[in-house]
């Protein structure tokens with residue numbers, strides 16, 4: 001496509017919200033304005049595309065929202081977009097609004113959606129990785145991951161205080177639908193006694209050995225990823241089996257990890273990736289996700305942005321030493 005013809009860009013946030021999305025929206029809008037391109041925001045992810053629910057975006061308004069968590073465009077998981085009929089409606093919306101290119105901020109599901117959409121819609125699509133799970137290939141970090149880990153550790157530190165006071169064992173469940181990134185990062189930096197994540201299957205046995213002999217005056221903290229195959233409740237009952245005297249509590253941190261102000265890292269990541277999305281679009285890229293690799297901007301075709309079920313070797317080694 002002749003990129004001089006890009007006069008109107010549509011943008012939306014999709015999947016789970018993540019801190020830093022507003023910073024990315026600000027950067028997209030600011031950089032588009034510099035290039036005399038109009039930006040419209042579709043509300044509630046693919047739902048807004050289907051229903052034609054769009055609002056004009058101006059950098060002046062977004063500038064003061066960079067520090068805010070969530071997404072001012074709202075987000076959703078859209079059943080309707082999973083159907084060809086839904087995608088055809090979205091195509092009509094884009095044609096009617098004369099949108100020349102689309103930028104989506106979301107996780108791997110969002111990019112699968114764009115791939116399906118590209119079969120019937122031939123305008124360029126650019127993706128920005130936005131999910132607290134950090135489970136995408138093509139980038140070292142996704143928007144919101146750093147903030148979510150910070151929220152998790154702030155809360156786990158508090159749990160330690162009460163756990164120490166009562167000599168209790170606590171299982172703290174952290175988010176990550178299929179991924180242990182939040183689990184391994186938060187578990188390591190709070191000094192957890194055990195860390196269970198879906199990418200590593202041997203730890204439970206070692207953990208049970210350790211907890212069997214636990215009669216300490218200390219707290220015993222176990223961080224379990226939501227996606228761990230054993231699961232929080234079963235881990236708890238296995239611990240009770242091997243050591244029935246243990247005073248055990250479970251805390252599920254849940255959606256608190258998705259809220260709150262974005263960290264400095266996530267604000268900066270949002271600014272960099274938002275700006276990069278306009279830059280690569282105007283250089284003629286399409287159907288790629290912009291990401292950060294070794295602290296440099298890179299692009300990856302949507303086909304390769306599959307869910308990342310791999311924790312690198314260095315972290316796995318740390319897990320062996322510190323996590324079980």
Ligand SMILES: Nc1ncnc2c1ncn2[C@@H]1O[C@H](COP(=O)(O)OP(=O)(O)OP(=O)(O)O)[C@@H](O)[C@H]1O
Pocket residue numbers: 014015016017046076077078079080081082083106107108109110111112113114116130131132133
């Ligand atoms: N194969 C697909 N075809 C069409 N649309 C899809 C497909 N997969 C996902 N989508 C659309 O993308 C939306 C977002 O995907 P999903 O709910 O998996 O979140 P995500 O982008 O992976 O973010 P998060 O990691 O925060 O959950 C879905 O609700 C659906 O509308």
Ligand SMILES: O=P(O)(O)OC[C@H]1O[C@](O)(CO)[C@@H](O)[C@@H]1O
Pocket residue numbers: 015016017077131132133175176177178226258
């Ligand atoms: O908000 P929902 O739809 O319950 O989704 C929860 C899922 O979304 C995530 O927070 C990612 O956005 C996962 O960690 C979690 O499993």
